[in-house]
Amino acid sequence: MTWSSFIKIIVKYWPMFLRGAGVTLYIAIIGTIIGAIIGLIIGTIRTIPLPDNKAKRAILKVINTLLSMYVEVFRGTPMIVQAMVIYYGSLMLFNIDMNKMFAGIFIISINTGAYTAEIVRGGIISVDKGQFEASHAIGMNHIKTMLYVVLPQVVRNILPAMGNEFVINIKDSSVLNVISVTELFYQTSSVTGNVFRFFEPFLIASIIYLVMTLTVTRILRLIEKKMDGPENFNVIPGNQMQVARPEDMVKNSEQTRH
């Protein structure tokens, strides 16, 4: 490699790299968010306690079996193969010519969903049983318990794992070049076709990938911190209280005892 050709390629082709990086980031962001939503929904369904009613029980069991199959299939096959099967399959079998970008987001989402479903299920199971009981005790049903109490805790707890999924999606979206999604790998390949050199364009691509993944990791750390809220809280001064401080209360109870 010569330093000058490296510079030349950047100067001449930066718009292609930039567009590729943009598409990669776009697919990764949307795919991770949709995948997370799929995972949260599936995780929630898979943790519904089995109802007593026989018919409802049977329906839930069928749904759970289907969901397990979905998770197994997408975790058990390579995404590059899924991309081919889904894109060309829908074309051949159903005569649907998917928009390439849509196909890319679809494949990333559905994969992330399969992985996240398991992460979410683990997250739900690890929430303290007392949180469920307290929710039920004030009259919340399963859905309300999930929405207002359990899932917010799960989301906080799985955020590091989701960050990991996001990073994986930035990298693995590169396989979508097989169905000609114009993400960073695809654009880099196009550049190599123009300059007849491989090393420099892909070195540039790897630097861009690295910058994206490192940035995303940092941003997620910040979000985690933000979600935890401040370490300290403000005591709101006021004097309409019956009992001001724990110490006073102890005093009170001592007085009543005498």
Next chain:
Amino acid sequence: MDNIIEVRHLSKSFGDNEILSDINFAVNRGEVVCIIGASGSGKSTLLRCINLLEKPSGGEILYHDNNVLDNKHDVYAYRTKLGMVFQQFNLFINHNVLSNCTIGQMKVLHRNKEEAEEVAMKYLRVVGMDQYINAKPRQLSGGMKQRVAIARALSMEPDVLLFDEPTSALDPEMVGEVLTVMKDLAKTGLTMLVVTHEMGFANEVADRVVFMDQGLIAEEGTPKEIFNNPKQERTREFLRRILRDAKPE
């Protein structure tokens, strides 16, 4: 009398293990009923059966004369009528103090935010936690958490408040603050069903004391009857043991 909850022939088994058998008793409006008994005698299970956190194996639970074990009965609406205070507090850890007291009002009773906050503040003042509305549960001491948990239950304005050993998980110096709040509540005429190991509290506050032994109600009476003049040998035995443990010197 105007009874709110009546339990008839209630039984509960876990597998082959019968934990509760043929429990009969009632809680009347304005009454404070304390349930005492040895560890493992089924006190928590009884309380959890009453608000259907556990599914009873047999018998009836009447709420204002309607059997809540009927399939048609709306479990969720029924639960809003019973407040529950847990030994382990179980505050919603993702919500701050105020929000712990408003979330149920808003999402279950469909009160608007303003009204819910007003009600919450009223009860947070009652328990002396209105200064801490912005705190997250992890930032509070055990006694404070339990007072918030009481305010959370009160905010739903239930007919009865159930307590399952509300002071057992507390450091000794924090037991007093929670008991004081509970005594104050009892004076306001709130109906309370309290599982407790605090015999002093039961003696002072209870209208009736229920002594449970091995899944049965062994004896029931006024605090005077139970503490000064128990009829059953096993009640005497239990009280002797617990009083000895309470005063190690």
